[in-house]
Each structure stands twice: as C-alpha cells, then as structure tokens.
Amino acid sequence: MANPLTPDVVVDPVELTRALVDIESVSRDEKVIADCVEDVLRSAGHLTVGRVGNTVMGRTELGREQRVVLAGHLDTVPINDNWPSTVVDDLIYGCGASDMKAGVAIALHLAATLPDPAYDITYLFYEAEEIESEFNGLNLVSASHPEWLDADFAVLLEPTYGVVEAGCQGSLRVKVLTHGRRAHTARAWRGVNAIHAAGEVLRRLEDYRPRTVTIDGCTYREGLNAVRIAGGVAGNVVPDECAVEVNLRFAPDRSEEQALDHLKTVFEGYDLVVIDSSAGALPGLRAAPAREFLTAVGVEPAAKLGWTDVARFAKLGIPALNYGPGDPALAHAPDEHVEIGQIRDGAATLHRWLAS
Amino acid sequence: MANPLTPDVVVDPVELTRALVDIESVSRDEKVIADCVEDVLRSAGHLTVGRVGNTVMGRTELGREQRVVLAGHLDTVPINDNWPSTVVDDLIYGCGASDMKAGVAIALHLAATLPDPAYDITYLFYEAEEIESEFNGLNLVSASHPEWLDADFAVLLEPTYGVVEAGCQGSLRVKVLTHGRRAHTARAWRGVNAIHAAGEVLRRLEDYRPRTVTIDGCTYREGLNAVRIAGGVAGNVVPDECAVEVNLRFAPDRSEEQALDHLKTVFEGYDLVVIDSSAGALPGLRAAPAREFLTAVGVEPAAKLGWTDVARFAKLGIPALNYGPGDPALAHAPDEHVEIGQIRDGAATLHRWLAS
Numbered sequence: 001m002a003n004p005l006t007p008d009v010v011v012d013p014v015e016l017t018r019a020l021v022d023i024e025s026v027s028r029d030e031k032v033i034a035d036c037v038e039d040v041l042r043s044a045g046h047l048t049v050g051r052v053g054n055t056v057m058g059r060t061e062l063g064r065e066q067r068v069v070l071a072g073h074l075d076t077v078p079i080n081d082n083w084p085s086t087v088v089d090d091l092i093y094g095c096g097a098s099d100m101k102a103g104v105a106i107a108l109h110l111a112a113t114l115p116d117p118a119y120d121i122t123y124l125f126y127e128a129e130e131i132e133s134e135f136n137g138l139n140l141v142s143a144s145h146p147e148w149l150d151a152d153f154a155v156l157l158e159p160t161y162g163v164v165e166a167g168c169q170g171s172l173r174v175k176v177l178t179h180g181r182r183a184h185t186a187r188a189w190r191g192v193n194a195i196h197a198a199g200e201v202l203r204r205l206e207d208y209r210p211r212t213v214t215i216d217g218c219t220y221r222e223g224l225n226a227v228r229i230a231g232g233v234a235g236n237v238v239p240d241e242c243a244v245e246v247n248l249r250f251a252p253d254r255s256e257e258q259a260l261d262h263l264k265t266v267f268e269g270y271d272l273v274v275i276d277s278s279a280g281a282l283p284g285l286r287a288a289p290a291r292e293f294l295t296a297v298g299v300e301p302a303a304k305l306g307w308t309d310v311a312r313f314a315k316l317g318i319p320a321l322n323y324g325p326g327d328p329a330l331a332h333a334p335d336e337h338v339e340i341g342q343i344r345d346g347a348a349t350l351h352r353w354l355a356s
Numbered sequence: 357m358a359n360p361l362t363p364d365v366v367v368d369p370v371e372l373t374r375a376l377v378d379i380e381s382v383s384r385d386e387k388v389i390a391d392c393v394e395d396v397l398r399s400a401g402h403l404t405v406g407r408v409g410n411t412v413m414g415r416t417e418l419g420r421e422q423r424v425v426l427a428g429h430l431d432t433v434p435i436n437d438n439w440p441s442t443v444v445d446d447l448i449y450g451c452g453a454s455d456m457k458a459g460v461a462i463a464l465h466l467a468a469t470l471p472d473p474a475y476d477i478t479y480l481f482y483e484a485e486e487i488e489s490e491f492n493g494l495n496l497v498s499a500s501h502p503e504w505l506d507a508d509f510a511v512l513l514e515p516t517y518g519v520v521e522a523g524c525q526g527s528l529r530v531k532v533l534t535h536g537r538r539a540h541t542a543r544a545w546r547g548v549n550a551i552h553a554a555g556e557v558l559r560r561l562e563d564y565r566p567r568t569v570t571i572d573g574c575t576y577r578e579g580l581n582a583v584r585i586a587g588g589v590a591g592n593v594v595p596d597e598c599a600v601e602v603n604l605r606f607a608p609d610r611s612e613e614q615a616l617d618h619l620k621t622v623f624e625g626y627d628l629v630v631i632d633s634s635a636g637a638l639p640g641l642r643a644a645p646a647r648e649f650l651t652a653v654g655v656e657p658a659a660k661l662g663w664t665d666v667a668r669f670a671k672l673g674i675p676a677l678n679y680g681p682g683d684p685a686l687a688h689a690p691d692e693h694v695e696i697g698q699i700r701d702g703a704a705t706l707h708r709w710l711a712s
Binding site for chain 1: 527541544554559562581582585593594598601631632661
C-alpha cells in the first residue's frame with residue numbers, strides 16, 4: 001500500500017487528520033498506521049526514530065536545555081458504523097476523529113515541519129491505549145525504553161476541547177466487610193445479620209463530605225461511592241457476611257498510601273480489602289516549559305478528574321497534561337467528530353510555543 | 357422381593373422402624389416402600405385403601421363422629437454413609453431413622469393393630485416431602501383426592517422429640533428496591549447512589565422490633581431479616597439500583613395479605629416485589645380431638661417456628677400439629693438416630709388416645 005501520509009497531506013493537520021482516520025486502527029490492529037507514521041518520521045532528517053511493537057518514537061537531538069514530549073495513541077475503539085471519515089461543514093466525522101487522530105495529526109505535523117524547535121522534542125505515537133493496561137504502548141515503553149519518556153514536561157494530545165487538563169485524580173477501590181453469624185431465619189435471634197451491619201457502612205458513606213482541593217490553580221473534586229454491594233447465603237438464612245465495594249476518587253495531593261489511610265479512618269472498625277489502586281498525578285504546572293506552554297495557550301488550566309495516561313508520566317516524575325482538539329464527551333460515540341477549526345488552532349498554538 | 361414388613365414386624369413399632377429404615381427410599385425412589393406399606397394396609401381387613409403415585413392411604417369407615425389423620429412421609433434425604441440401620445444401646449441409627457421412619461412405623465403399627473378406634477382414622481403415607489413442593493405427595497393428594505385429607509384434626513408424625521409442636525409460622529420474602537441515577541464515579545455528583553439509599557432500608561431493619569405472639573398457649577416469635585443484598589454496575593459507576601431481599605417470618609395470627617401489608621408499612625416509600633409467600637397455620641388446639649390428644653400426651657404444646665406440611669392441612673381448614681419421636685436437630689445428619697424408648701412411648705401414647 002502506498003503511504004497515504006504524503007508530504008502534501010502531512011503539511012496540513014486537517015488533511016492529515018482525515019488521512020489518519022481513514023487508516024483503520026482498532027486496538028491490537030495498529031501495524032499499518034504505525035508503519036505509515038514511522039515512514040513519515042524517518043523521512044524527516046532532523047529526527048532519530050525508534051520503534052517497539054506498534055509504538056513509534058521520533059526525537060530531535062539538538063542539545064537543548066529542556067526536552068518536552070508530545071504523545072498520542074494510534075488505536076481507536078471498535079468501529080461503530082462510523083468509518084471511513086466524512087466531512088460535514090466544519091466537522092470531520094469518523095471513528096477516532098476526536099479520540100485521538102486529530103491530536104496525533106497535530107503532533108505528526110509538528111514532527112515533520114519543525115526542524116529547529118526551542119526545546120528538544122520527543123514525539124511518541126503509541127498502541128493500545130483503549131484496552132487493558134498490559135497492552136498499552138506507553139506502559140510497555142516505560143518498562144523497555146524508559147529513556148524515550150525522559151523529559152522535563154509532557155503533553156498528551158487527548159481530546160480536551162482545547163482546554164488544558166492538568167494532572168489527574170487517583171482511584172482506590174476497597175471492599176468493606178461486615179461479619180455476622182448464620183442462623184435459620186425462623187430462629188433469627190440465634191444469628192447476627194451481616195447485611196444489617198452494613199447499614200452503618202452505608203450511613204458513613206451517606207454522611208461523607210468529599211473534599212474539593214485546588215492545586216496549581218486546578219480544582220479537584222473528590223468522591224467516595226459504593227459501587228457494589230453483595231451479601232446473602234440463601235432465602236432462609238441470616239447471612240454471616242456482606243461486602244460493600246467502595247471507590248474513592250482522590251485529588252493528587254494524596255498518595256495511594258494516604259488515600260488508603262483515609263479510608264481506614266472513614267471505615268474504622270471494619271475489615272478492608274484493597275481491590276485496586278491507581279495513583280493520581282499532580283498538575284506540575286510550575287516547571288518552566290509548562291509555564292511557557294500555558295502562556296502560549298493562554299487558557300486557565302482545569303483539573304482532570306478521571307484517570308489518564310498522564311499519570312504514567314507523573315510516576316516517572318515528569319509533569320504532564322492533556323491538551324487536544326475534539327470533545328471528550330464524543331469519544332467512543334457513534335457520531336464522534338472533531339471541529340476543523342480546533343485542529344488548526346491546536347496546531348498553531350503548539351507551533352507558537354515550540355518554535356518560540 | 358418378600359415384604360419385610362411381616363405381621364411379626366408390624367406388631368412391634370421398634371422392629372418396624374428398623375425394617376422401614378432398611379427399605380431405601382430417597383425422594384423420587386419410593387416405589388418399593390410404598391408397595392410394602394400398601395400391602396400391610398390391604399392385609400388389615402378394617403381399612404379401605406387407596407394409592408396415588410407412591411402415596412398410600414388407608415382409612416377406617418366406622419361412622420365415628422370425628423375423623424383424625426395420622427400422616428408421615430416415606431422418603432428420606434440422600435443416604436450419607438448411614439445405611440442400612442444399626443442399633444447401639446437404646447439407639448437405632450440410619451438414614452431416615454428420625455426423619456421419619458420412626459413416625460411412619462408408629463402410624464403403620466396403629467393402622468394394622470387398631471381395628472376399632474374411638475375416631476375414624478385416615479392413615480396417610482406420602483412421597484417426596486424432602487424435595488420441591490411440586491412432587492410432595494400431600495400436596496398432590498390435596499389437589500387430586502382432597503377427601504383423603506378431610507378430617508377434624510391431623511397429626512403429622514415428624515420428629516419433635518416427643519414434644520407437641522402446633523401450627524407453624526408463615527414466611528414472606530420480598531425485594532425492597534432503591535433507585536438512583538448512574539454516573540461515572542469520577543463525576544459522582546452527577547449521579548444518585550442507589551446503594552447509599554439502601555442504608556435507610558437497613559436502618560429500618562436494624563430498628564425493627566419483632567412481635568412475640570401467644571396463641572392457644574403457643575408462643576410464636578416473629579423475625580424480619582435481610583437475607584440478600586445486591587447492587588452495582590461496574591467498579592467506576594455510581595449504581596442506579598439496589599435490591600435488599602428480606603424474609604419475614606410471621607405468627608399465624610397474620611394472613612399472607614396482612615403480612616405483606618405489614619411490610620408495606622415498614623418499608624413505606626420503597627418499591628416492593630414479592631418473591632414468595634407461605635401462609636402460617638394456627639395451632640387449632642381447641643377442637644375436641646386436639647384437646648383429647650393433648651390430655652393423652654400430657655405435655656404443653658410449643659409453637660412451631662419453621663414452616664411444615666402442617667400448613668397444608670391448615671389451608672384446608674383442618675387443625676394439625678407435629679408430634680413424633682426423634683430429635684429434629686438430627687434430621688438430615690449423617691449420625692441420624694432415634695431413641696427406642698421414644699418410639700415405644702409415642703406408640704403407647706397415641707394408642708391410649710385413639711383407643712379410648
């Protein structure tokens with residue numbers, strides 16, 4: 001197949017977005033798009049290129065004082081009667097248009113057209129963001145080639161509708177267990193009902209007042225919710241165990257350990273079993289390249305409440321944020337689309353920051 | 357096979373118990389034992405005999421003013437390394453020894469040896485009590501031959517350790533539902549958590565004070581318990597539904613309808629879905645044969661808290677109670693056994709009542 005990402009296409013981030021959408025790349029099927037992207041990077045004489053699986057890296061090696069990463073994932077969720085792309089007025093429709101072929105297009109366009117940036121830049125185009133973490137290209141590279149991620153600051157071009165979303169909240173899931181003693185319900189007084197005992201756990205959840213925390217101008221809103229409850233032995237048995245699964249979303253000023261300590265305090269007197277835990281990421285907006293980025297973009301940063309790959313950089317000590325065209329609410333939707341104006345604005349903004 | 361229930365055996369309720377234990381009769385496999393019992397009944401010239409499936413009926417037709425039923429089930433739970441019978445000191449061990457070959461032996465012994473009782477007597481030996489109601493011989497006969505159950509009073513010879521257990525409690529199971537609105541837990545404030553809402557349901561259960569009711573000298577102790585709880589969509593979703601399954605055990609002064617009305621009051625404001633409902637049975641100890649039975653037995657009646665086949669008679673307007681040898685706590689246990697003394701006492705007591 002001839003590479004559809006010709007120099008004529010790459011020079012225009014809007015055309016490039018359409019061309020990228022039109023290369024099918026559902027998770028685990030990213031070879032073709034990775035080949036095309038690698039080809040573009042190798043054609044740019046100012047970049048050193050590497051590849052692991054279907055994750056492709058290109059970087060400048062200009063000896064600048066600081067290095068930034070621009071990253072985007074190449075995969076999409078399964079096609080949902082929304083491929084190939086179509087254009088209606090100012091909108092490009094198609095699977096992955098918003099999440100995140102438009103962001104990838106901006107990064108790839110800059111990679112090809114910015115031979116002499118103000119910082120050294122590492123461009124990362126990675127596989128399998130939409131599925132289990134074990135396949136995630138950024139995750140794999142952080143283990144096999146951590147030097148590819150080494151930088152002073154990173155921008156993930158996930159769709160944020162042109163807003164800067166900084167850091168992300170952590171997530172901790174635990175089971176809160178209550179215990180009792182089984183008995184036949186005809187002689188219930190011989191037993192102790194573990195489901196009734198869970199009433200106090202639910203009461204503490206109802207009474208819980210979550211924090212709102214502002215860090216580097218970003219406001220994080222925490223939350224603590226029961227997400228599952230299960231208990232019971234049989235229809236005529238006083239149950240001896242009940243489990244309430246709760247999910248704490250915590251602001252990035254708490255570590256995972258501190259978040260767990262917090263739940264131990266909230267549910268004092270109960271057994272807790274940790275199900276899973278993900279650290280949050282501080283917005284990290286005080287680093288020089290981040291401050292200059294914010295100046296160039298000219299918008300106030302907002303907190304990212306969900307968990308994103310930004311946290312993988314945070315874990316390596318690299319401040320990172322999300323900034324990209326497209327409405328995140330349309331990600332994974334059948335009518336996914338991206339505004340052409342946002343693609344042009346995003347490319348121009350990043351060019352202004354990086355070329356300065 | 358020669359019938360092991362020979363006249364020499366039938367004349368002695370203890371020997372008869374052993375012989376009945378030694379005829380295997382796990383539920384759905386009662387043909388052999390029903391054949392043997394039918395043969396004994398047909399040999400007694402004073403009885404009219406009928407059979408439906410593996411349920412056998414024999415009755416006197418002496419024109420007495422009142423009729424009583426003596427009933428017992430022929431089936432046992434599966435054998436559990438406890439067959440055939442063994443005798444150790446004063447105890448007969450074996451599957452079904454207590455539940456309820458000993459009771460069946462007493463009834464069959466009386467059927468064969470009491471040609472001229474004070475009441476007309478209907479002896480009922482029925483199949484499939486230990487399994488689903490649809491197979492229960494008493495249930496089947498109440499539909500196909502309700503006249504077999506027609507009587508002024510009934511004694512089921514279930515093991516009660518020689519105690520009179522009168523009536524039985526009803527049982528009502530309902531789901532109490534709570535509703536909410538789904539949201540991502542990262543933006544929990546956009547949702548309404550249905551599991552948190554179940555806290556109020558559990559609070560009402562905790563606060564519930566069950567009644568203790570005395571009827572005809574029998575004390576019934578009610579109970580209301582959560583027996584199951586389930587809710588949750590996914591680990592990161594505020595759940596929109598939660599179901600608390602509760603079991604009310606109610607004294608027989610409440611009808612099923614009244615029991616449901618009671619739960620509607622307790623859980624006012626919530627949707628209730630009925631799962632199943634069984635009426636209780638009043639002790640019915642005021643009927644003349646019942647009073648004479650109590651005089652003959654000479655013990656105070658106690659309330660039956662669980663549900664038993666007694667309720668099938670109550671549904672037909674026939675007072676019924678449980679009275680039989682053997683410890684009910686040993687029913688279905690591998691070391692199931694019955695005291696020989698209790699078999700002799702039970703047979704002598706019923707003989708005294710019926711022959712008077």
